[in-house]
Amino acid sequence: MAGAGERSTIDFGSPDAVRVLNRALLRVYFDLDVHLPSDSLCPTVASRLNYLEWIRDNVVAELPPDRRLAGIDIGTGASCIYPLLGVRAMPQCTFVGTDINSDSIAAARANVCRNSLEEKIGLFFNVDRSIKLPLDVPGFPLPPTDADGASFAFCMCNPPFYRDESERRQLARMKALPPGLDTRGKDDELYTAGGEEEFLAGLVDESAVLGKRIRWYTTMTGKKATLAALAARVRAAQAKRIREGRLVQGKTTRWVLAWSFFEQTRFCLALRHRSPAEAMRRACGSPMRAGGENVDPAVEASEEARREDRH
Numbered sequence: 001m002a003g004a005g006e007r008s009t010i011d012f013g014s015p016d017a018v019r020v021l022n023r024a025l026l027r028v029y030f031d032l033d034v035h036l037p038s039d040s041l042c043p044t045v046a047s048r049l050n051y052l053e054w055i056r057d058n059v060v061a062e063l064p065p066d067r068r069l070a071g072i073d074i075g076t077g078a079s080c081i082y083p084l085l086g087v088r089a090m091p092q093c094t095f096v097g098t099d100i101n102s103d104s105i106a107a108a109r110a111n112v113c114r115n116s117l118e119e120k121i122g123l124f125f126n127v128d129r130s131i132k133l134p135l136d137v138p139g140f141p142l143p144p145t146d147a148d149g150a151s152f153a154f155c156m157c158n159p160p161f162y163r164d165e166s167e168r169r170q171l172a173r174m175k176a177l178p179p180g181l182d183t184r185g186k187d188d189e190l191y192t193a194g195g196e197e198e199f200l201a202g203l204v205d206e207s208a209v210l211g212k213r214i215r216w217y218t219t220m221t222g223k224k225a226t227l228a229a230l231a232a233r234v235r236a237a238q239a240k241r242i243r244e245g246r247l248v249q250g251k252t253t254r255w256v257l258a259w260s261f262f263e264q265t266r267f268c269l270a271l272r273h274r275s276p277a278e279a280m281r282r283a284c285g286s287p288m289r290a291g292g293e294n295v296d297p298a299v300e301a302s303e304e305a306r307r308e309d310r311h
């Protein structure tokens with residue numbers, strides 16, 4: 001207990017305390033009953049919401065608002081945190097969560113059922129860990145394609161963090177983390193051969209093959225250096241559009257990279273600086289009503305190209 005004048009807090013060095021806090025936040029603010037197994041990564045709600053909101057504002061917002069959208073969460077983990085929070089942050093979305101760990105898939109499935117979200121969240125146990133986007137593996141739940149041939153509006157990924165235990169220790173030392181505050185979880189959650197760099201290089205290569213079957217490919221990275229290497233690989237894969245984001249929560253920073261093999265649509269050109277309703281009118285070619293300035297699509301396209309062309 002805190003004494004008079006002292007600030008109450010919880011013991012962030014205690015995994016149990018952090019677990020209870022996150023369960024409470026999910027319950028109170030998102031009406032989600034989520035079991036977070038003690039042997040698995042305990043996701044912080046703010047950081048997960050941050051990435052989802054980035055996708056909502058930078059990817060989903062440029063699609064017509066009446067459209068039903070599907071997203072893939074690569075490596076959903078035992079919590080299934082992104083799909084669960086995702087259907088709250090973007091009610092027009094359905095999700096497919098994948099994972100290579102059968103215990104995580106079982107726990108994720110129980111969380112989906114506990115919240116009666118089976119209609120909105122599907123799960124896929126990916127037996128081949130060399131694949132990140134198993135769209136063509138038998139049994140993968142593919143939604144119907146849209147008018148442009150895309151099955152999914154986006155994919156997202158919080159990749160395993162380290163190449164091995166020595167990288168984990170090294171990064172913890174660099175951040176000067178006190179014992180107890182370093183990341184804990186299952187080996188599959190923490191480690192991947194070659195680290196996040198190699199994992200995400202594989203994702204870019206798969207995206208080059210799948211092309212327009214997913215409208216926007218996105219991933220989070222834990223290291224800024226990974227972002228630059230990844231952006232170069234995405235350029236080499238001839239993506240048409242690239243976007244970068246930085247997610248800051250407290251003392252922690254993460255980076256997001258998004259890329260697409262679609263050219264900019266009339267809808268997203270019109271959306272710049274306007275409400276979705278105005279964008280719909282413009283994309284459909286009807287004249288603007290009072291208050292709307294005219295848009296020269298060529299100018300907006302070059303502005304956008306300059307903005308995205310920073311790599």
Ligand SMILES: C[S@@+](CC[C@H](N)C(=O)[O-])C[C@H]1O[C@@H](n2cnc3c(N)ncnc32)[C@H](O)[C@@H]1O
Pocket residue numbers: 041042043074075076077078079081082098099100101104126128129130131132158159160161188189190192
């Ligand atoms: C850092 S954890 C992220 C878990 C959860 N999404 C979160 O943010 O708390 C990475 C996850 O990726 C999974 N994973 C690793 N390789 C994978 C692959 N090829 N396909 C799907 N999932 C994979 C791991 O089992 C683990 O659950």
